[in-house]
Amino acid sequence: MEIKNIIIHEVDRTKATLEGSYIYLDTRDDENPIDEHSKNLVTTLSNLFRKTGLSSGNFQEPAEEDDDLPKLERLIDKYYNGESFNDFVAFSKSVARHLKEELGKTKTGKGGYLWLNFYEHNGFDFLSLVILRRKNALQIKDLSLDEIEEIDLDKLHMAARVNLTQWKESDPLTDRYIAFKIGRTTAEVTGYFREFIGCSETIKATKDTNNLVSVTKKYCLIHGFNDTKAENAKREVEELCLKWLDEGRPVYIDNISSFLDNIYIESEEDKGSFIEIAQNEPYNLNNQISIDRNALRKLRRYKGFSKKVSISFDSDLLGKTIQFNKGDKSLTFTELPEDLLQQLHQGLGDGD
Numbered sequence: 001m002e003i004k005n006i007i008i009h010e011v012d013r014t015k016a017t018l019e020g021s022y023i024y025l026d027t028r029d030d031e032n033p034i035d036e037h038s039k040n041l042v043t044t045l046s047n048l049f050r051k052t053g054l055s056s057g058n059f060q061e062p063a064e065e066d067d068d069l070p071k072l073e074r075l076i077d078k079y080y081n082g083e084s085f086n087d088f089v090a091f092s093k094s095v096a097r098h099l100k101e102e103l104g105k106t107k108t109g110k111g112g113y114l115w116l117n118f119y120e121h122n123g124f125d126f127l128s129l130v131i132l133r134r135k136n137a138l139q140i141k142d143l144s145l146d147e148i149e150e151i152d153l154d155k156l157h158m159a160a161r162v163n164l165t166q167w168k169e170s171d172p173l174t175d176r177y178i179a180f181k182i183g184r185t186t187a188e189v190t191g192y193f194r195e196f197i198g199c200s201e202t203i204k205a206t207k208d209t210n211n212l213v214s215v216t217k218k219y220c221l222i223h224g225f226n227d228t229k230a231e232n233a234k235r236e237v238e239e240l241c242l243k244w245l246d247e248g249r250p251v252y253i254d255n256i257s258s259f260l261d262n263i264y265i266e267s268e269e270d271k272g273s274f275i276e277i278a279q280n281e282p283y284n285l286n287n288q289i290s291i292d293r294n295a296l297r298k299l300r301r302y303k304g305f306s307k308k309v310s311i312s313f314d315s316d317l318l319g320k321t322i323q324f325n326k327g328d329k330s331l332t333f334t335e336l337p338e339d340l341l342q343q344l345h346q347g348l349g350d351g352d
Helices: 036-050 073-080 089-102 164-168 187-197 205-222 225-244 254-263 274-281 291-297 338-347
Strands: 002-012 025-028 054-058 111-121 124-132 134-141 144-151 158-163 177-180 200-202 302-305 311-313 320-326 329-333
Touching: 002 036, 002 089, 025 089, 036 111, 036 158, 036 274, 073 164, 089 111, 089 187, 111 302, 124 164, 158 164, 158 187, 177 187, 205 225, 205 274, 205 291, 225 254, 225 291, 254 274, 302 338
Parallel strands: none
Antiparallel strands: 002 025, 002 111, 054 177, 054 200, 111 124, 124 158, 134 144, 158 177, 302 311, 320 329
């Protein structure tokens, strides 16, 4: 990762200026230095992005031909030239004023420190916008406990990450180039941040459920689950999703991740990998996803045993490399495992 620009402003409801402004705004006149402290914060926030339940989408399309693009998109288009920002300080101040305007439309939104970071990673340019908040903490001073304020880095409260390269080059109707975290509190508390981003979520139930199936299988693979353990994990995911659907509850990726980690993962370092897989390329799943019950069946495994025959295969192979004929009750396999083919050749006396 190459960090190019960093700056922090404050947009906060809890303070008031001498002029009695409703929302407190304090902006820097120069960029924050890219030093050890800022690099550590970038690393911490990047890890939170990878292991936090995110939604994804793109900038809201104008409803009418003459309508304006979202304000944040217009500012990016004005200052970002495809490789760099021609004036990152001016850009960031405009963004901070935009946040102040949106925050002022609410009665309960709090705001906080606005962190803007422009960086390059794996050939893509990214812009991250994060609301950092303060929290109280204890320190020992002169052998006495003393309360201090520090930045709350336990979790992302509100944050967005824009893949500027994809935004500049791709089809906005098909690609999700914005990942964002808003939280699950009421829209009155957090809705201003969604308006600030100007992002529309994209929900495609079948596609997202197919991706969920792929994520679950990859999760089992990277943790080296044997067949029985992997089958149990996939069944758990299917049953959990169906349970939430039947109860009318939303399906959240981070809840699935925590559920699996509590059952199957002992090492703290390995926890959160389900979210990390789901929220990154090529899946880019929203934290809250819409489930297609039929697509969810691909997590199932068909199996049957008799005294002489044992058959087991993933349900997503049915209709592809495995065909079932209801009329004569037969299964046709058009793709067999290599070790089984070798055994068959040897059994028939054919070594080729």
